[in-house]
Amino acid sequence: MNNSRLIKVSKYLSKHLRHQPERIGIKLAAGGWVAVDELLEACRKNKFPVTRADLEEVVANNDKKRFSFDSTGTKIRANQGHSVEVDLQLLPSVPPDVLYHGTGHKTVGVIMQNGLSKMSRHHVHLSSDIGTAKKVGARHGKAVVFAIDAAKMYEAGLVFYCSDNGVWLTDNVPPQYLTVKS
Helix, strand or coil, rough: HHHHHHHHHHHHHHHHHCCCCHHHHCCCCHCCEEHHHHHHHHHCCCCCCCHHHHHHHHHHHCCCCCCCCCCCCCCCEEECCCCCCCCCCCEECCCEEEEEEEEEHHHHHHHHCCCCEECCCCEEEEEHHHHHHHHHHHHHCCEEEEEEEHHHHCCCCEEEEECCCEEEEEECCCCHHEEECC
């Protein structure tokens, strides 16, 4: 599959496995899973045919590792980023001492005042490295990276999860745990 097709399939899967499963007639099961055969049939019926090989390539080569197969290879899901109600069945995890969040420079003042909130998503997304946070922030204009004192948040009782692709998730980040890194 060429890179253009890889991106197109990835965006299609993101839309339907994270935001609008009903649009193509699928229903996400517990954990956000959907049967691969059901997804392939729904794609075909909605005039966007995808093969099993296409799915395998997207799971293996998506730069953000947004998708994964279950251990049997018969189900697929988006790892995080859902705007539809779904329980990803993630277990609470002890975070690294510092995590990072990238955003556009226009939101720095509001974030410093109010902290980070999940907005229309299920969680605030955090990364364990500055590079990833910068890439995320650049999608919103001039990138600014916040360092999050995850160790202190965890000590204060805030809960963290780590998705299958290594993205750290939490419900919110109060402003006292934020420092502008760049």
